[in-house]
């Protein structure tokens with residue numbers, strides 16, 4: 001069954017309207033909030049290596065910016081719908097306010113399989129896009145960052161093109177750049193580190209033991225593998241991990257260092273010779289304490305939710321659990337730490353990078369880490385306390401906190 005992500009995003013907002021109404025939030029605001037401010041489609045002709053011209057389509061949705069520039073990632077991927085881009089822009093607005101950053105949400109998505117392009121074609125595509133829309137980008141209004149299949153090199157080409165067009169070196173206009181041109185320290189592992197701290201903070205608040213728990217991780221990419229490396233040091237037992245080719249399971253503990261080496265050699269986790277390989281469907285149903293979703297959207301739905309056994313589900317990916325499945329998990333007493341809290345740390349450090357770029361001043365690693373930990377701890381406590389007070393799940397509590405904050409900004413600006 002195909003689920004429309006934008007409809008899911010709207011449903012998540014409407015699901016908390018009763019709680020917001022109690023707090024004085026008006027329907028007028030909610031109605032406006034359901035729609036992005038602006039959706040743009042740009043078609044870019046790129047001269048390929050064989051001199052043919054190929055046209056690439058970009059979608060871009062700017063959701064809301066009541067208290068700061070629109071922010072989020074540029075994704076290069078062959079599969080996209082306008083609804084997906086709109087949904088991701090909504091989730092970004094919600095996310096930035098759960099952790100109280102002065103930003104709004106947006107999303108870019110270009111329909112391309114970057115693996116089919118040469119390095120020169122990729123550079124031309126990246127620079128062309130900036131030439132096409134640079135008048136809509138500036139550090140105080142709209143600040144792009146990398147996402148799936150985009151990287152520091154691509155951001156570097158973009159900031160270089162932008163700086164040439166506006167006749168000013170402008171490192172605060174794009175984030176996720178290489179460290180040599182103002183990439184904030186900690187950015188590369190911020191999402192995984194933050195996800196781990198949120199989980200640890202949750203266990204602390206519940207006064208529950210973290211050590212000795214069993215963990216399964218869907219996705220051995222940037223977010224999943226870095227998370228595995230970090231959580232391994234905390235005395236938990238990682239028994240399963242996956243990539244697009246399959247899952248690997250070892251009840252006695254997987255060796256993450258060996259898995260990382262395989263991934264660095266462009267191999268799959270399934271190339272490990274000694275472990276049992278199981279299917280994607282089976283891994284979601286594994287009897288583990290913590291299930292980490294770090295690959296794809298829409299993994300736990302009304303179709304498989306009854307079979308999910310993990311007590312704790314951490315969403316490092318965006319939208320891996322559908323709203324219908326959320327309700328069932330909550331009823332069954334399973335805890336979902338939602339994407340808008342669990343993976344908000346990449347954008348937080350992106351924001352730090354933006355600030356440092358605009359100030360033309362570099363924070364040391366300790367300062368970035370200190371600022372990140374303060375925000376992580378406070379946001380997790382805010383969400384935890386509200387969820388307990390209202391007897392709702394953590395996603396709903398995150399929405400209530402975020403939308404109430406945005407309403408306050410909307411009210412004084414409208």
Ligand code: NAD
Pocket residue numbers: 147148149191218219220221222223224242243244245246280294295296297316317318343344346347
């Ligand atoms: P990535 O491309 O580095 O890794 C994705 C991983 O998922 C790969 O190992 C891939 O093989 C695996 N995968 C793909 N299809 C799969 C399938 N059918 N079953 C199992 N595994 C599969 O991407 P990433 O940066 O790690 O991002 C992963 C998710 O986390 C995305 O939804 C992304 O939007 C979200 N996210 C990432 C960050 C970040 O900072 N990296 C921040 C916020 C959200």
